[in-house]
Amino acid sequence: MTTIVEKETPTVIKSTVFSQGAWQRILAFASLIALMAVFTIASDNFLQPDNLIGILQATAVNGVLAVAATFVIITGGIDLSVGTLMTFCAVIAGVFLTYWGLPMPVGILAAIAAGAICGSVSGTLIAKMKIPPFIATLGMMMLLKGLALVISGTRPIYFNDTPNFPMISQESLLGAILPFLPIPNGVLILFVVAVASSLVLTRTALGRYTFALGSNEEAVRLSGVNTDFWKIIVYTVSGGICGIAGLIIASRLNSAQPALGQGYELDAIAAVVIGGTSLSGGRGTILGTIIGALIISVLTNGLRILSVAQEWQTVVTGVIIILAVYADILRRKG
């Protein structure tokens, strides 16, 4: 039975990823270029190296969170806990490095492991206890927000005793080799996470099952696949990626800010949806998600550069999100 599924799902993936997905990516990419063109014409300050780097840096955290959310959304689930899980992992890194004085690699591993463990808890709640993903991750969102405050003693934890910690996201390895490309490390991490996730989704059994769970979970289960197991794995991977986001943000701020995080899940979900991943599952790409995250950052930055009043910035962002999703719906109908 399993062999049949493995033969069938790749064709499903091919039809979704390479034909429809390709168009969606082009559409999203075109919107991104159009936006950048508008801002470039409107202000001389937009297309400056410093500002472009600022945009990329602003994308790093949301991009990584959006990649984490993409996995879950492709299975037809939703993860509302990505933002506070990120914060929780940042706090864990703070506890290991600042409170306990352990070496930096240990802190990094601890943060990612904490993310993966929390992800597997969410996965278990959803797969084994049959709690709907929306509710299970809503619960996790609040639980983790509270735990982050409890563990940190409600104070930011600074990384001053780990002088190399800011390097994770602020300094530029690439700039040291290629001085004309001072891309901060946080952005490189986003790139690596995105490429690796894309490979996992398109080239591995985990990826096939992720799409299959979102397309028709019942059929997959009936063909003998342990769907509960794979679902838990998907949430675990997603959680681990949130741990990476936690490291990027903690490194950028040189502190774990325990009160931060709520609301970030919505930006991540918006990026995923703009990138053409279907909220009903079974369809989506990492490239689309990254473009979605870039669209949000370019829009936010561009409107600021143009000194658009803040209340209007929010209005415009909302309009763009609705338009992007509506264009996707139109395309699929026609």
Added chain:
Amino acid sequence: MWSRRTLIGAISIGTLIGFAVPAAAQETYIPLISKGFQHQFWQAVKTGAEQAAKDYNVRITFEGPDSETMVDKQIDMLSAALAKNPKAIGFAALDSQAAIPLLRKAQTAKIPVIAFDSGVDSDIPLSTAATNNLAAAALAADKMAELIGGEGDIALVVHDQTSRTGIDRRDGFVNRIKEKYPKINIVSIQYGSGDHLKSTEITKSVLQANPKLKGIFGANEGSAIGVVNGAREMNRKVVIIGYDSGKQQKQAIQEGLMAGAITQNPVGIGYKTVEAAVKALKGEKLEKIIDTGFFYYDKSNMSDPKIAAVLYD
């Protein structure tokens, strides 16, 4: 496909150009990055900054994140502001350390930085225009002690436990009570994110748990209004002291539901920040700290012109 793409493009271009403010080349541009935006307090700071901008003939913009926990969003705002080639910058840090790399960048580019509202723990800002929150909250504690007769149980509803103002107002109040009023007992310190509804619910449970409670201090506008609402819903008479102003709080004081409140001078904070930036650009020497002042106000002195001028709706 093409038509839809063009449609989106056309709409977004239209929207953007409609709102875009044309950038003039020769003017003095000073962006202010604040800690918040939506609260009336920040709007009052903005009003003050705009007034100074008019008086000194400079252009300002005023921005802040949606919530005071969004440290990274504020950093992105600062980064975008620096990209606009400003002459000077006003900055109210949510977390001083997180902003240091960008502030260094401003320093290298010889852009003067003026801190406002709460200090930036760094020597980069030339000056800081702020309220002394510790002293202001201590004054609130003295008034509370006076109004409840120097003894009994009291509680605090604070906006949050991580921001500078949250910590200073809590500690300023608590320390004064501990030092000077041994017969007053602080039974509860709760945090409500400055959210009206959340602070209301917190107040109700505090009142429920402490039948003999004599007074509550609400540490910012949202907290104070929550305390008033909670006491009203529970139909309990306690001494309430608030912080900042706003229409609802002013009304509560007039109706006698709230005994009084501490007011900062938000308009002054905004004005002094822009003024200091202009002075810095002219090369004038600045005081390291510009104390923008605070007052205790109640029914009796609300209409005093000196007080009325710093209260906002």
